[in-house]
Amino acid sequence: DAKTTQPNSMESNEEEPVHLPCNHSTISGTDYIHWYRQLPSQGPEYVIHGLTSNVNNRMASLAIAEDRKSSTLILHRATLRDAAVYYCILRDGDYGGSQGNLIFGKGTKLSVKP
Amino acid sequence: GAGVSQSPSNKVTEKGKDVELRCDPISGHTALYWYRQSLGQGLEFLIYFQGNSAPDKSGLPSDRFSAERTGGSVSTLTIQRTQQEDSAVYLCASSLHWAANYEQYFGPGTRLTVT
Numbered sequence: 001d002a003k004t005t006q007p008n009s010m011e012s013n014e015e016e017p018v019h020l021p022c023n024h025s026t027i028s029g030t031d032y033i034h035w036y037r038q039l040p041s042q043g044p045e046y047v048i049h050g051l052t053s054n055v056n057n058r059m060a061s062l063a064i065a066e067d068r069k070s071s072t073l074i075l076h077r078a079t080l081r082d083a084a085v086y087y088c089i090l091r092d093g094d095y096g097g098s099q100g101n102l103i104f105g106k107g108t109k110l111s112v113k114p
Numbered sequence: 115g116a117g118v119s120q121s122p123s124n125k126v127t128e129k130g131k132d133v134e135l136r137c138d139p140i141s142g143h144t145a146l147y148w149y150r151q152s153l154g155q156g157l158e159f160l161i162y163f164q165g166n167s168a169p170d171k172s173g174l175p176s177d178r179f180s181a182e183r184t185g186g187s188v189s190t191l192t193i194q195r196t197q198q199e200d201s202a203v204y205l206c207a208s209s210l211h212w213a214a215n216y217e218q219y220f221g222p223g224t225r226l227t228v229t
Contacts, residue, residue, distance in 0.1 A: 032214045043118075043205050043220030044157065053214070091214035101147055101173070102207075102218060104157035 004088045009018070009109045012078045020073040020108055022088030027068050035062065035073045036102070037084040044104075051093070053114040055059065083112045116140065118221035120206050126227045127196055135191040135224045139208030146189050147209070147218060148181060161225040163189060164212055196228045 005023040012018040024033070034049040047060045048055055050071075055062040061074040075082055087107040119138045127133050133204070139146050148160040159173045163183045178197075183189040193200055203225050207218040 037154040043223050046217040049217065093214040101162050106156060
């Protein structure tokens with residue numbers, strides 16, 4: 001699976017929007033962009049995923065660059081509960097080349113200040 | 115609905131003993147994954163199941179580790195002759211399908227401590 005690059009840490013204020021960047025310059029045409037987060041002392045939690053178009057769900061929005069070499073996870077109004085490590089992961093949609101597991105990097109540790 | 119459950123939540127064992135960790139996936143999910151997270155380390159993939167079969171076991175760290183899944187549901191991860199370096203949180207996840215556009219749902223994990 002192609003590699004992703006994320007900042008080690010970010011800070012945000014409660015109630016403000018947060019933009020978490022991810023670079024994936026070697027992304028292939030069949031790679032899906034997934035985001036997961038891990039709250040302290042919990043298992044990872046799915047956030048959102050997309051292929052080419054921007055995506056919205058109840059948790060967040062995913063903005064994908066036109067060349068797909070980068071993406072941004074957007075939390076519209078950060079809460080204290082959003083403090084977590086956020087992982088940007090590429091998953092190969094080519095069934096012949098993928099075994100389906102997630103490859104986690106170090107992610108971005110998001111701190112939210114009240 | 116019910117999520118992924120794992121048992122036990124905590125397990126303390128002596129070096130050299132065998133342990134079994136259990137995962138109950140979400141009903142109807144055909145794909146099941148095992149990961150582990152050591153203290154201060156990232157999440158490491160161990161093995162996954164498509165139904166009852168494990169197409170690739172290369173993620174298992176040694177031959178002391180084995181896993182099985184029966185009836186397309188419950189999975190057990192067994193560690194024989196545990197070592198201190200096996201201490202970690204073992205996480206199970208399930209997914210409706212193993213394809214790349216399906217999300218994985220994680221359980222709360224089993225914290226294994228080898229003394």
